[in-house]
Amino acid sequence: SALAMSSAATTPPSVDKVDGFSRKSVRKAKQKRSQSSSQFRSQGKPIELTPLPLLKDVSAQEQPELFLKKLQQCCAVFDFMDTLSDLKMKEYKRSTLNELVDYVTVSRGYLTEQAYPEVVKMVSYNIFRTLPPSDSNEFDPEEDEPTLEASWPHLQLVYEFFIRFLESQEFQPSIAKKYIDQKFVLQLLELFDSEDPRERDYLKTVLHRIYGKFLGLRAFIRKQINNIFLRFVYETEHFNGVAELLEILGSIINGFALPLKAEHKQFLVKVLIPLHTVRSLSLFHAQLAYCIVQFLEKDPALTEPVIRGLLKFWPKTCSQKEVMFLGELEEILDVIEPTQFVKIQEPLFKQISKCVSSPHFQVAERALYYWNNEYIMSLIEENSNVILPIMFTSLYRISKEHWNPAIVALVYNVLKAFMEMNSTLFDELTSTYKSDRQREKKKEKEREELWKRLEDLELKRSLQSDGIIPT
């Protein structure tokens, strides 16, 4: 029986071929911003909310209760994918939310103990939801436009409200922690996978404030982020909120007490370094690099494992990533202590030596530019007798062989710097290089001659066997 061949029929896209490679962004240029939501209208009757008076229009004693009522009303969730339904009620909820945002910002004495659970409930009802699936199976976060959340007109105000609530002077974590608990945090973290960058931006602020105020939740939050990253790196390579989580981590790392706890060092080595291997690194590289450098400023002794980790995961087939790694490495070298530098200079410059000889000119260029960094130059000068021999052969070779004239010009700058740094060593290396080359050429010539002699011999033999020349 015939095998069922179920291959998804793919129509070859008509693409521009740039340098022989198709550009996805060109393919999808006509894509417009799409919206999605998972809040769908249930089959029941339309939502009816009885309009309540404005908070400013009632007396101070009545306000707390009215506040609660409004919160309860805002628990009603509307379907924004159906653009025509419940327009009046949607507007009412929007203006109520707006009012609540202002109220929480300016008011005093409004926050009773009863308010806490109602606030958390309202926020939960609105924001906690299963995120809608991505429109296209091949959503490429680097190239494609994200799908936005359709209910953003309400959602934004809910987030805004929640943040002001958390930041309010009257806010008491000791009461709130009954309602903002591990379950809440877990659901919050799941939302970081939202495709909508505006939502992720708010979530970032929310989680940052929660981490700051709830000491009892900190370990849990760190553990969960740990898990998210590990799953991201080793299982799915899909998660939209990596950059935002890293930003939060940056502010946490910045505040680490010294000496660093073992847990944090583990995190650096087991989670942050492996994060560099992910394909979509460009989306969060700046934040990741920031975290790394912060760690090293806290504890310089971590420099060696960090750099060895980066060298271990050095990109082998993606030049764009190589350029990113070189950028990050330069930032690390900018803050490195001379004693740490000496420990890793050999493997480090072996890799840099490979980079400067890369046929990809951007990689070569970025690596050569290290020599324009004053601090790095001073470190190289102090250790030129180790570094120069490592770099010399590639530099000298590419000065003759590289296809890109701009690279050749940069190599001159680097060689000149080395010449001035350590003339004797430079001259020694030059003469060794030249004599090695001569020996190689001689060997090649000998080999060619050997082949020629073999050819002649073979020719003679065949002529003899054909009886053309006497044996």
Added chain:
Amino acid sequence: MEAIKLMKELKSNLDQEVHYLPKETGLSLIESTQENGNGVSAKCRDARVEDLWSLTSFFGYSTQTFVLAVNLLDRFIAMMKVQPRYLACISIGCLHIAARVTKEECKVSSSHELIRISQCKFTVSDLSRMEKIILEKLNFQLKAVTALTFLHLYHAIALSHTSNRKDVLNLDKLEAQLKACLCRIVFSKAKPSVLALSLLMLEIEALQSVDLLEIAQRIQTHLKISKADLVHWRGLVGQCMREYSSPECAKPDHKKLVWIVSRRTAQNLHSIYRSIPDLPTIPEDTWDESESQALISTENHLDFSFSL
């Protein structure tokens, strides 16, 4: 008989060398010229020659090319009063001429490439006009007898005399040392035969070879080089060599090299600190400000069993 032939060659070169010496008064004038004064100063000339040294190394030219270029340069600036701003063009011109005269094994780089790599501001036509002027003023006397000529001869003589394998002079090393010396204008005043012999004797001293010393002394006698001259130049060369091999790196004090990178790379050079997160730092192990205030103000029972 090889040795006799070499000795004869030595003699004939000795007779020739005086024709290729830069005018001494000219050199002295340069030595006494102040920085930023009128005319070329010693520092200015030395910096240019160092650039030529870098370019020679970069393009893989032979020592012969470099030494000849320096010779042409010194002869030219010792006879003509030149303005410092033309010195770059003159020195590159000399290098270009020298490379063509030496018939470099590797391809002689085009004027365009020379100018591009050395990051000079003049044009190709400027360079060729300058080269014409140099050739005219020097009367096309380009097959100069230099210290390198003598160095090669001395080396050949030493080689033909010593049977002892161990006492072999390293010619590459001597050439490198000569290049280092030529970067100082003072050595342009020395007779090439004497300069080369000074270098030779210093190296022999380092090798502590009695045989080689004897050979060197015989050369000295043969060429009738005065002891006073030799002592004088040996001293200067010795000092130069100490600086050359010192582990202290010489920081260049003339113009900084230009680093031109492509637009894409330049865009990505920004520091990550430009994208610093706008989230305030959260100190570990402590409450943040508002938290501690809430603690103080509240009467509630607090749970102290937090884990961090």
